Amino acid sequence: MRLAPTIMAGLFKTWIFMERTNKNASDxxxxxxxxxxxxxxxxxxxxxxxxxxxxNVAELGLGDVLRPLLASLLFAVxxxxxxxxxxxxxxxxxxxxxxxxxxFFLFGDxxxxxxxxxxxxxxxxxxxxxxxxxxVLTGWRWWVRRGLKNxxxxxxxxxxxxxxxxxxxxxxxxxxxxxxxxxxxxSQEPVIVNRTTGDQERxxxxxxxxxxxxxxDILQELYQFDxxxxxxxxxxxxxxxxxxxxxxxxxxxxxxxxxxNMDYLQTMIDQxxxxxxxxxxxxxxxxxxxxxxxSGHGYEMVSFHNEYKATVPDAEVYYDDARTGFLSPxxxxxxxxxxxxxxxxxxxxxxxxxxxxxxxxxxxxxNILSTFQHLREIxxxxxxxxxxAHVIAPHPPFVFDAEGNFLEHFEPFTLxxxxxxxxxxxxxxxxxxxxxxIQYINTLLLQTVDEILANSKTPPIIIIQGDHGPGAYLxxxxxxxxxxxERLGILNAYYFPARDYEMLYSAISPVNSFRVVMxxxxxxxxxxxxxxxxxxxWSFPFEFTEVTDLSLP
Numbered sequence: 316m317r318l319a320p321t322i323m324a325g326l327f328k329t330w331i332f333m334e335r336t337n338k339n340a341s342d343x344x345x346x347x348x349x350x351x352x353x354x355x356x357x358x359x360x361x362x363x364x365x366x367x368x369x370x371n372v373a374e375l376g377l378g379d380v381l382r383p384l385l386a387s388l389l390f391a392v393x394x395x396x397x398x399x400x401x402x403x404x405x406x407x408x409x410x411x412x413x414x415x416x417x418x419f420f421l422f423g424d425x426x427x428x429x430x431x432x433x434x435x436x437x438x439x440x441x442x443x444x445x446x447x448x449x450x451v452l453t454g455w456r457w458w459v460r461r462g463l464k465n466x467x468x469x470x471x472x473x474x475x476x477x478x479x480x481x482x483x484x485x486x487x488x489x490x491x492x493x494x495x496x497x498x499x500x501x502s503q504e505p506v507i508v509n510r511t512t513g514d515q516e517r518x519x520x521x522x523x524x525x526x527x528x529x530x531x532d533i534l535q536e537l538y539q540f541d542x543x544x545x546x547x548x549x550x551x552x553x554x555x556x557x558x559x560x561x562x563x564x565x566x567x568x569x570x571x572x573x574x575x576n577m578d579y580l581q582t583m584i585d586q587x588x589x590x591x592x593x594x595x596x597x598x599x600x601x602x603x604x605x606x607x608x609x610s611g612h613g614y615e616m617v618s619f620h621n622e623y624k625a626t627v628p629d630a631e632v633y634y635d636d637a638r639t640g641f642l643s644p645x646x647x648x649x650x651x652x653x654x655x656x657x658x659x660x661x662x663x664x665x666x667x668x669x670x671x672x673x674x675x676x677x678x679x680x681x682n683i684l685s686t687f688q689h690l691r692e693i694x695x696x697x698x699x700x701x702x703x704a705h706v707i708a709p710h711p712p713f714v715f716d717a718e719g720n721f722l723e724h725f726e727p728f729t730l731x732x733x734x735x736x737x738x739x740x741x742x743x744x745x746x747x748x749x750x751x752x753i754q755y756i757n758t759l760l761l762q763t764v765d766e767i768l769a770n771s772k773t774p775p776i777i778i779i780q781g782d783h784g785p786g787a788y789l790x791x792x793x794x795x796x797x798x799x800x801e802r803l804g805i806l807n808a809y810y811f812p813a814r815d816y817e818m819l820y821s822a823i824s825p826v827n828s829f830r831v832v833m834x835x836x837x838x839x840x841x842x843x844x845x846x847x848x849x850x851x852x853w854s855f856p857f858e859f860t861e862v863t864d865l866s867l868p
Contacts, residue, residue: 353395353405355413355470358477360391363420365484367652369491374623374730379648387652391416402459406466410459411452413473418448423655441660448657492594518812519693520609520832521702521767521777522575524625525756526567527710527732527749528781530560530804536867537788537801540750545757549779549808552764555816557823560807561800561848561865562783566856570782571625571705572596574825575603577833577841581859591857601627605829609701612837617693617702619686622647622679622730625705625782632700636685644674650727668725675728680714680721683707687759694770708756709785711736713748715755722751733786734796745787764810774812776836778828781805791853799862803848811835822846 364387368380394415398408422444430440463469534540546556563579564570572589573580576599583589589599606616606627615631627633645653650672653659662668686706693702708715711732714722726739737745760779767775784804790796807828809819818831824846833839849859 353409355473355477356391356395356409356416357388358481359413359416359420360387362477362480362484363387363655364652365481365488367648367655369484369488371648371651372488372491375648376624379646382646383649383652386649401456404466406470407459407463410463410466410469410473411456413477414455415452418451419657420655422448422657423659426659438663445657445660516773517612517614517699518773518836519700519702519771519775520614521690521693521775522704523690523760523777523779524571524703524705524782525709525760525779525806526705526707526782527785528753528756528806529784529801530781530806531556531558533784533801533804533867534753537798538746538750538785540753542753542757545761545806546808548757548761549764552761552768552810553814554777554779554808554810555814555819557807557809557819557821559822560805561803561822561824561846562781562805563824563826563847564849564851565783565789565799565802566851566853567623567625567705567782568593568596568600569851569856570825572600572603574780574782574828575600575605575703577604577826577829579826579844579847580857584857593856597624600625601629606701608833608837608839612699614699614701617700617704619682619689619704621682621686621705621707623705623707627703630703632696634685634689636681644678645671647675647679647728647730650675651729654727662725672725672727673723676712676714676724677721679707679712679728683714683756684759687763690763691766691770694767694772694775705782706756709749709753711745711748713752716751717754719755719758722748733789733791733802735791736786742787745785749785749787768810775810776812776832777808777810778832779806779808780825780828781807782825793852794850794860794862797850798868799848799850800865800867802850803862803865818843824848 361384364380364383368375391412395405395408395412398412398415399405402408402411426437426441426444429435429444430437433440435443459466529538531542531546534542546558549556562570563573569580573583576583576588580589583599584591589595610616616627617632618627618630618634620626620628620633620635628635653662653671658671662672683706686704690702690704693700707730711730712724712728714724716722729735731739764777764779767777782805784802786802788798789802805825807823807825809816809828815835818835823831827843827846830839830841830843834841848862848865850862851857851859
């Protein structure tokens with residue numbers, strides 16, 4: 316269970332402490348206010364949201380949690396107000412609402428624990444546990460109305476308990492944010508575009524990242540998927556496909572920060588250009604060395620919205636088709652919150668599921684489609700553009716079949732990969748979903764490439780690259796349980812205007828991609844770095860282990 320240990324910790328000791336304190340408490344001053352205040356429902360409604368935010372802080376921004384916090388707070392007020400209709404005082408209503416909210420927010424964790432213990436299906440377990448909850452709350456209602464002798468003591472207990480839990484989650488969140496560098500001010504200089512006035516037409520530069528797109532031989536061997544039509548399709552259009560390429564890192568933010576800064580993260584850390592936290596990587600990615608150099612040559616940046624932080628919202632052109640704000644559809648984080656609560660029992664009803672669970676998947680599929688659509692529009696823009704598109708596909712979740720039909724889901728939206736995904740599904744399911752989705756991504760990719768090439772006034776530079784490979788055989792906590800060749804092997808394809816690929820080679824890795832581009836098209840003098848590859852656990856992203864054996868088992 317994820318939240319249950321936090322909620323249940325210290326109940327007995329807190330009760331003993333409160334019994335002693337309440338006997339000596341005065342009705343005057345702050346202690347008297349604390350005893351009488353209806354604090355518990357409000358704080359108990361906020362604590363689970365903060366706890367879940369701290370667990371997912373690496374993937375979320377503060378804006379992602381504001382609406383859930385407000386909704387949870389309003390829900391607590393509603394529960395207390397409704398409870399007041401059945402009790403003779405606000406204190407008794409507060410007592411009933413406090414236990415109800417604890418159970419409400421613990422429901423998903425307790426039901427999951429019960430399911431794992433007895434082996435029943437999730438729906439059956441939820442409804443059996445719902446019956447248990449109904450019996451407990453019925454008994455609690457009777458006791459509060461008729462059997463409870465010391466209301467003041469119990470209310471004080473709930474108040475103190477809620478404060479302790481709230482402080483625990485708040486302090487934990489603060490520590491987690493500090494570790495991730497959320498309170499570190501940006502050290503990156505603003506990017507200034509030098510809009511040159513010369514007559515020379517420069518090629519637009521497209522850097523298209525297809526998340527978790529594996530290498531042809533890896534897909535054939537481990538996924539029994541023949542990707543040669545895509546590879547040959549690119550080659551027939553003039554691309555150079557590096558057939559033995561591997562990513563330098565196994566995590567998206569690490570890989571893209573490295574490639575866009577044309578250097579290894581270890582070197583950047585040693586030189587003080589970045590510190591060991593994910594939050595700073597976001598800033599270093601968004602204000603990368605490649606962007607800085609190209610801006611000096613008059614290039615404006617284009618980027619696209621998605622669910623991950625490896626985008627560039629302050630790009631000169633930023634496509635964001637998502638509906639944002641308090642009236643936007645249910646977000647992925649909100650779906651996770653709901654799945655932890657008693658509200659999950661209504662998700663078996665199809666219309667509710669479509670709104671609360673299905674909507675984030677549909678938004679995700681729309682982000683993928685709109686990115687490819689906007690890529691086709693870039694040749695019509697006036698000026699010189701560096702186009703950075705991070706498409707979260709064929710990476711899970713798998714929302715398309717081979718023909719592009721939308722695939723419905725009935726569990727909360729996540730970007731879980733590797734053993735985190737397989738734990739809730741299966742390796743066989745991962746491979747099957749990946750094989751379907753990659754086929755439709757291939758269709759979109761070739762159509763997009765055709766339109767870019769056909770409509771560009773000056774032949775463009777195009778790099779199509781996986782940030783890393785797929786993860787059916789990746790374990791986020793163990794290199795020994797991982798097949799490194801799968802996660803590191805990537806699609807890596809280049810289109811240069813004159814089709815001069817002399818500087819490229821079959822094993823070129825992303826850290827050298829833009830070194831070649833800068834040398835060949837912008838009079839750069841960058842030496843190519845040795846191609847090296849590193850594993851790091853998700854929880855310890857900067858504890859690198861070099862991988863020297865990329866052979867398949």
